Amino acid sequence: AQSVAQPxxxxxxxxxxxxxxxxxxxxxxxxxxxxxxxxxxxxxxxLLKYITGDNLVKGSYGFEAEFNKSQTSFxxxxxxxLVSDSALYFCAVRPSGAxxxxxxxxxxxxxxxIP
Amino acid sequence: xxxxxxxxRHEVTEMGQEVTLRxxxxxxxxxLFWYRQTMMRGLELLIYFNNNVPIDDSGMxxxxxxxxxxxxxxxxxxxxxxxxxxxxxxxxxxxRRGGPKLGYTFGSGTRLTVV
Numbered sequence: 001a002q003s004v005a006q007p008x009x010x011x012x013x014x015x016x017x018x019x020x021x022x023x024x025x026x027x028x029x030x031x032x033x034x035x036x037x038x039x040x041x042x043x044x045x046x047l048l049k050y051i052t053g054d055n056l057v058k059g060s061y062g063f064e065a066e067f068n069k070s071q072t073s074f075x076x077x078x079x080x081x082l083v084s085d086s087a088l089y090f091c092a093v094r095p096s097g098a099x100x101x102x103x104x105x106x107x108x109x110x111x112x113x114i115p
Numbered sequence: 116x117x118x119x120x121x122x123x124r125h126e127v128t129e130m131g132q133e134v135t136l137r138x139x140x141x142x143x144x145x146x147l148f149w150y151r152q153t154m155m156r157g158l159e160l161l162i163y164f165n166n167n168v169p170i171d172d173s174g175m176x177x178x179x180x181x182x183x184x185x186x187x188x189x190x191x192x193x194x195x196x197x198x199x200x201x202x203x204x205x206x207x208x209x210x211r212r213g214g215p216k217l218g219y220t221f222g223s224g225t226r227l228t229v230v
Contacts, residue, residue, distance in 0.1 A: 034218055043119070043206055043221035044158075090158065101146060101210075102171060103219065107157035 002027040004106035023091030119222035133195040138207030
């Protein structure tokens with residue numbers, strides 16, 4: 001069975017500083033990896049994904065994530081944080097093989113960007 | 116594109132009452148997922164459908180929960196009888212063939228409170 005760990009419940013960062021939200025995963029075979037963001041009282045919004053190819057993936061709002069197969073990690077990063085980035089971030093994984101389409105999500109990391 | 120539409124946005128009901136949550140997926144999407152979000156357990160997949168057929172309902176917590184998808188544009192999640200521990204935010208998400216690579220589109224959720 002696949003699983004996702006987001007080791008930090010909360011990450012605080014000053015506006016303008018780089019941010020990292022950590023994610024590690026466990027899955028049989030090759031993974032498809034995703035990051036979603038949730039603003040208060042809203043549904044989850046897709047940010048970016050890794051399917052294959054370049055390990056550095058760029059997504060919406062200036063976010064990027066780096067796939068590291070040896071460390072089974074997919075950390076979310078942004079060079080310069082904005083106050084508007086404050087939200088709940090979810091990492092998700094599913095195996096790349098056919099027949100298993102459900103995503104397994106981590107518990108989420110609350111990002112607070114301090115002005 | 117109106118996105119995934121869920122109703123109601125908020126539901127408060129008394130223990131023992133029947134609750135029905137509704138979801139309209141994006142037109143052309145043939146996968147539909149129901150998730151439950153709580154502080155303690157994060158996002159849990161309850162059930163998902165492909166072409167209106169339930170594929171995996173192993174996440175449905177107990178017999179009090181049931182889900183149907185009578186056609187491609189409508190799904191319901193029913194709880195009967197409801198209990199206080201069912202209080203959570205319930206999300207519906209949809210994706211299209213090949214879509215699991217592309218991620219899901221989530222609705223805004225239904226916040227259920229059982230008193």
